[in-house]
Amino acid sequence: MKLATWNVNSLNVRLPHLLDWLASSQPDVVCLQETKLVDAKFPREAIESAGYQVAFAGQKTYNGVAILARSPLAEIEAGIPGFADEQKRVLSATVTSTRVACLYAPNGQAVGSDKYEYKLRWYEALRDWLRMELARHPRLAVLGDLNIAPEDRDVHDPKAWEGQVHVSEPERAALRALIGLGLEDSFRLFVQPEKSFSWWDYRMAAFRRNAGLRIDHILLSSALARRCSACTIDKAPRKLERPSDHTPVIAELS
DNA sequence: ATGGCGCGCGCAGCGCGA
16 A cells, blocks of 8 residues: 655645646555645545545645545544644545544744744644544554654755754654654655655755755554555656645555 | 745735745
């Protein structure tokens, strides 16, 4: 089973890229972030025609998450229970006995800002909820744009980024707290190329210079991690015309 | 090098992302 996550930065703009990528990569489950579409405008038919069932929770202009799967989606739930939030950032569903959580973590804007505080609060609520989800669902996969680069090797220029949002110690501690629940960063289960990133700024020719961050992640419970045979970043969609600034991350489970 | 890009909204130019 191939599980993938991709922040598409507007599904309206990126739908042709997504459909091409589904056809060429044949993932079984795909978590999308930043769809930026109200549910009434979600391109359900195009995605169903490509052979995928779909669940989505969107809003106008910002955020928006979706789960695509070749097998039926059950127990679909939007948001973090008990955490009141207008922003559509969380969607979970069960696919063939695997619980899938699709996440779009807050950006945080700048350390110390209101949005940064919201990011840390969001992560606290996420941790408390995932603890319960893990107890309920031993086969849990958490995929998404987590907006945190876990370590300096996940940052193209750690000196320039030191202490900044996405790499600050409180954020990294929040991500480690998820790992501490019993999740594994599937990417680091394997030897990986140096300077592997999943996002590159549109500006400053950042992709050409490989000036990126690894902020899109697939976390697996130990029951799933044991069955994980690979985790890769697919840079191909980032090379297309009008790309998303993020590119897909894929985990393969046996 | 923090500017520079790309998105939505909506029709100019701003807020936002990371």
